[in-house]
Amino acid sequence: MSVTWLETRPVPVDQLTRFPGNAKRGDVEAIRASIRKTGQYRAIVVRKTGDGMVILAGNHTYDAISAEGEDKIRCEIIECSDVEAKRINLADNRLTEIGTYDEEDLAALLSGLDGDFDGTGWVDSDLFRLTVDPEASSPMPPEEFTEYGDDIETKHDCPKCGYSWS
Numbered sequence: 001m002s003v004t005w006l007e008t009r010p011v012p013v014d015q016l017t018r019f020p021g022n023a024k025r026g027d028v029e030a031i032r033a034s035i036r037k038t039g040q041y042r043a044i045v046v047r048k049t050g051d052g053m054v055i056l057a058g059n060h061t062y063d064a065i066s067a068e069g070e071d072k073i074r075c076e077i078i079e080c081s082d083v084e085a086k087r088i089n090l091a092d093n094r095l096t097e098i099g100t101y102d103e104e105d106l107a108a109l110l111s112g113l114d115g116d117f118d119g120t121g122w123v124d125s126d127l128f129r130l131t132v133d134p135e136a137s138s139p140m141p142p143e144e145f146t147e148y149g150d151d152i153e154t155k156h157d158c159p160k161c162g163y164s165w166s
Contacts, residue, residue: 012071
């Protein structure tokens, strides 16, 4: 068995088909945010078949780019067997999940963004956890935050940093 790379080129989104039975449920809204911030920075992988082109890796990127109204998507076009197609889809969906982070390097990368995490999937509370309090589930309130008594029963979550208060 062998995967054969054919070419890399933009392909009209209406010529692509999602991988049948793709088990992964990606966060399309987070991918859309990334695309709006940085564009499509890597190609999706599609299999050329007699019936067209099937997405093996990048099904949710395809969903996000389509939702953003783009008419083409950059694709790595390959030929492979049915078994190889399944392996590629499964590997793409799983292998990044089983990896880990060097938290010191991650904190340095996040710190270098000066709080602008748009399109990265990371939020302020992630950096807080990495640099200040590894046990924290949410960051400390901003310095100008006013604490109120326990008589207020509503719960609030900051959409930017994830800090919760009531």
